[in-house]
Amino acid sequence: MRKGLFLICVLGLSCVAWARSNRTSWANLSVLQAGQKIQIVDMNSKEHSGVFVRFSDTAISFQEAAGEQTIQKQDVRSVKLMKNQHRLRNTLIGGAVGAGAGAGIVAGAWENHGFLGGKGVGAEVGAAIGFLGGAVVGALLPSHEMIYRVNSH
Secondary structure, eight states, rough: OOHHHHHHHHHHHHHHHHHHTTTTGGGGGGGOOOOOOOEEEEETTOOEEEEEEOOOOSSEEEEETTEEEEEGGEEEEEEEEEOOOOHHHHHHHHHHHHHHHHHHHHHHEEEEEESSSHHHHHHHHHHHHHHHHHHHHHHHEEEEEEEEOOOOO
């Protein structure tokens, strides 16, 4: 019992520390490596996507189809690292949500004595179809890590 409580406390503290990490520091951009995909949102809410090149105290540079672009620090609202992690987790979560939604929708619309059976069969069919659709959506969802964000206060 004590070990379980200790583990919960340790995990809880690490989660709080992670959630409270300072994303408003421009110095966070130092974790980026040349060649990583990033997304920059400027102060006009326009999104810029490309490959990180470098940053300085005053600007960030990235490569996009039109060539190398530079945005001044005061014009940057946020920078996200576009990485493809957690694809399996997102696939399973999407599949589970899709299965639940599909089962509920199809079972609700299925006739009590349909040609294949009752509402239970309808729920199974809906769950299978929903799982496939949800899994595809989950697999396609990219994971993004916020690296920098202007403090909105």
